[in-house]
Amino acid sequence: MRAVVYHGPGQKAWEEVPMPVIIDDTDAIVRVDATTICGTDLHILKGDVPAVTDGRILGHEAVGTVETIGTGVKNVKVGDRVLVSCVTACGACRYCRESSYGQCLGGGGWILGHKIDGTQAEYVRVPFADNSTYAVPDGVSDEQILMLADILPTGYEVGVLNGKVRPGDVVAVVGAGPIGLSAIMGARLYSPAHIIAIDLADSRLEAAKQFGADITINNGREDALAVVRELTGGLGADVAIEAVGVPDTFELATQLARPGGHIANIGVHGKPVTLHLEELWIRNITITTGLVDTYSTPTLLKLTQGHAIDAERFVTHHFTLDQFDEAYDVFARAADTGALKVVLTRS
């Protein structure tokens, strides 16, 4: 079969590799019907994630059809149409028992396209298949469901639920890339009074409006803190969500939150940040971080099926699997191409 194989920083190829085989009895082999590229894949290609080594197949998101199952797989059958989640779960460790699958101590967590071969391939081996795949409900398309592999639960769990968004809240989202848009879409489910999107690119702010923000701030031109304080009688936002991953945006998020407010960090950070505890110690704030656990996936599947979530809105470009080079290029040049999520399907 063919797959996107990593060959060190800056190097990848859509090349012939051996078919995956069952290793553990809880594995399933899934034929990939649709997959996508994540911002994290670009980080890997820059060499930022050293755990990914030469020869690794990339990708941690897929929708597919079960081809083979191990003898220990109970709830997934050959022929099932399934979502392959970015997080796999042993189901028995301390963290899995508390639904913190992302922190799995039993061999799961985020391993696909990271510590084991991933989903940007014609077939993929999925460990702990019972706990790591989800039956696709009727009436939804592959590309809708594909958005539930990573981006939607990440924005919802790490942004909205960690941030404890409530009806009537003012929610500020710093960064209107795909993850920020996912947080905006998820926040809408809780009927906040205002969702404020903050970004440097007007095109992203325009997208934020489509996803549900009612106020947008270009913080290259406008003073985001001043706008948010003006809107909130000087107090600040109830919830500030960081969806970029650099020190400046994190600091901005901590400033935007009102006393007693929540700051939910989703961004993947490569450097330390400065936390102004000399101002914040007295403000009763809560800061959360997190890798997605995917405990919300069943809920998001129901909401997608019922059209409360319009997952397709993320999909800006379509390719076939053999167009991976082009797809990576379009996705990497998002500022020019307007790419949010690119979908690759079997031709």
Add this chain to the structure above:
Amino acid sequence: MRAVVYHGPGQKAWEEVPMPVIIDDTDAIVRVDATTICGTDLHILKGDVPAVTDGRILGHEAVGTVETIGTGVKNVKVGDRVLVSCVTACGACRYCRESSYGQCLGGGGWILGHKIDGTQAEYVRVPFADNSTYAVPDGVSDEQILMLADILPTGYEVGVLNGKVRPGDVVAVVGAGPIGLSAIMGARLYSPAHIIAIDLADSRLEAAKQFGADITINNGREDALAVVRELTGGLGADVAIEAVGVPDTFELATQLARPGGHIANIGVHGKPVTLHLEELWIRNITITTGLVDTYSTPTLLKLTQGHAIDAERFVTHHFTLDQFDEAYDVFARAADTGALKVVLTRS
């Protein structure tokens, strides 16, 4: 009457001042029967709290007897024996309605000995008396109740409740001064599996054992992180409480917490800290800060009355009000004198 009056950095005096009078109809004038000195008072004397200006009477903790009440005071009567809390509350603003009295927008919050004259005096004016004093229950002494003016609710709310201590948890408390000891005493109420006290002074660690820590680490000699990881199978503490207020101890607290754990900052910080989000973004941690709100005061009163909390344990030295100079000296040299809380009473 006489009071401890601040006269700029390093300057204070026990001197004659006018008697306080009712200004707002919700005020009460309270005769101070017992008061104490807080670490914050030492900060003020160093000039660290510029809101405190020349001529201000210090102190924000007292037990006393109501001498006069304004016409709008409903629930406190002349002659009542009351706890004067460090936090006053208007009772009507957004924050007071959510029991966040420390963030009161209606003129309350921490104002005694800060923005208005305080309790280190023979008499004190207490604004919003209905919401800012508590009837002293039978069977408890002035000095037990005095510990509920600030230190006990601070350790309990900002440390234990913000940190979400649960039965069976491993709780690490960084700093075993009075505030750290208060957090230890409060944590005990939730039956954690282990309370680990970490400090540089053996005398404080010895005190920590008396207050309920079962493991102590002198982090001048021992590697606290290594000890905590060894104890927890490599994971870290469920809850790490910062009770010092300097960058090093905050960073240590963030390292001590396990993935999915809580870091509760109680320390008053004067400088920014470095937050290692490049490591922490993926660990699902929660960091909280806070000024005490005193919403727990009624609960702590019941627990003190029932001897579930042994508040007297904090009191190491006794003075009369006219010995304020000596009391400040003993408290300021805690490392030598072993002072935790010093109590001053009418002679």
Add this chain to the structure above:
Amino acid sequence: MRAVVYHGPGQKAWEEVPMPVIIDDTDAIVRVDATTICGTDLHILKGDVPAVTDGRILGHEAVGTVETIGTGVKNVKVGDRVLVSCVTACGACRYCRESSYGQCLGGGGWILGHKIDGTQAEYVRVPFADNSTYAVPDGVSDEQILMLADILPTGYEVGVLNGKVRPGDVVAVVGAGPIGLSAIMGARLYSPAHIIAIDLADSRLEAAKQFGADITINNGREDALAVVRELTGGLGADVAIEAVGVPDTFELATQLARPGGHIANIGVHGKPVTLHLEELWIRNITITTGLVDTYSTPTLLKLTQGHAIDAERFVTHHFTLDQFDEAYDVFARAADTGALKVVLTRS
């Protein structure tokens, strides 16, 4: 002035009475600009609420203009346009400190039109005015705000929040009268997967669709339990809300909830009900009851201002104050008239 005065079961009159005066210094006298009639008023007229005695002015909902204030009122000014809430709050008792204003021990709770004279009058005395009135935000009409005096916070707090409605849930509401419709409108804020309205009257089920139910069941003709189980794979609803107040509908609600589900009772009951613990003990259910506390009123004001809640939808009929007899008649014959809420304004 004139007011609706109760004169024993079945007897009421719009008659001349003395103007209300300030009794306590925390009172305000409010000129009633708009008021309405509650189902509870009909209960009172039947003699079901013996605490209401001959001579009492009825009504516990109003929007008005502050005419006079007591010397202890701090946050409300003469001339302010305010919502008069059905629940007043002393602000200082144990329950008020925990935002359970409906259970106030200090003289508040539901007293208007019950233990003291009420709002179906040209003027009304409002005790504890600081904690019992709310400034009307710009851009909303009297009749929108009037729905926040009782019906909207009741459906939201006692139904939706007590029932812990979450995104993706299946919510069953038994009874589609005004209170059930309020619960449906409130539940929508949490983006459930389905809201099922159950009633015996097709006209009410039609209204339920307008308010946000996507499934309706006439349980005179259909087996509600069978329909809900069919929809939920045999499990039952995540949340069942009782909005009638008779034994049959309560029992139905307990049957509709899935194992682990919530049953939120809003209905005012006059008789005991049978609870089938021989079936329910093992099903991990939670049953809640409640009088509205109105802690959600500030949130609902924001949502109304932002049009997330369309409060006007309740208003089916308009009258002037001197048309109270007609208004009561139309409201009492809701089955014929289609009345949900009737609004009476100054002519």
Add this chain to the structure above:
Amino acid sequence: MRAVVYHGPGQKAWEEVPMPVIIDDTDAIVRVDATTICGTDLHILKGDVPAVTDGRILGHEAVGTVETIGTGVKNVKVGDRVLVSCVTACGACRYCRESSYGQCLGGGGWILGHKIDGTQAEYVRVPFADNSTYAVPDGVSDEQILMLADILPTGYEVGVLNGKVRPGDVVAVVGAGPIGLSAIMGARLYSPAHIIAIDLADSRLEAAKQFGADITINNGREDALAVVRELTGGLGADVAIEAVGVPDTFELATQLARPGGHIANIGVHGKPVTLHLEELWIRNITITTGLVDTYSTPTLLKLTQGHAIDAERFVTHHFTLDQFDEAYDVFARAADTGALKVVLTRS
């Protein structure tokens, strides 16, 4: 091997039966080192649980040694010393993913000694061994651990955690049999102000004091409601726990709870109860029911290991497995024998 076999109402025998064998690959065969008898076993013998049919081996609590494992068992090894929990869990269904193992839809839940052969035997087959057994920590005895198979998590989860016991609370426990005592022991972990035990037998009330109650009421002689109201200024208990399972005690529990309080039902009920909603609708109460889920077992293991829970206190009588007839007799006549839990071990 030998086992206690049920042969219809009133009939059981310690008799020779075939050794259990692995049926599913996730099964383990465990040699029973210690087992006990539950009140539920007496119900079964009365014929109250028709799902238990002739030929069934009874018992759902054990500590033992793993003898054989299926090929799908990952985390349990032959020779491991394990707790066999009363609840087994598939680990993959909707309820297991939310830690509600007692409601498992995948073939687990309470099945041992109920729907499949149980633990009152020399060997037992344990389905889903990875999720249904727990490694015994060092330093604890078989009989301590045995109390975690059912009684301790039941009192703790269904009584204490469902009832939301908090520091400073007044907790009333109706029924001081083994389950009530377990709730008392569990409540202690949260440092309530008072634990009130209510029973008809003075001997049980004496035991309640040993387990941590500070107030006891014999409601054959005393008016429990009057005593609780007197203690609480007329309000009632913060939490009322029902630990009997008959209508009278449930009604008492609902009366004992204060407005805003919790009523946690643990009792196994055979008949409907009357719920006085005509009084309770306005009191903001929460009623919970539940089968134990055993999600707290890891926590309770830690607390037992650290001696925060003194599990041995339950054990009043010791027998060897071949003395099952005598053990049942002693346990069934608890009023005379003072039996709480009887432990049977291999001779």
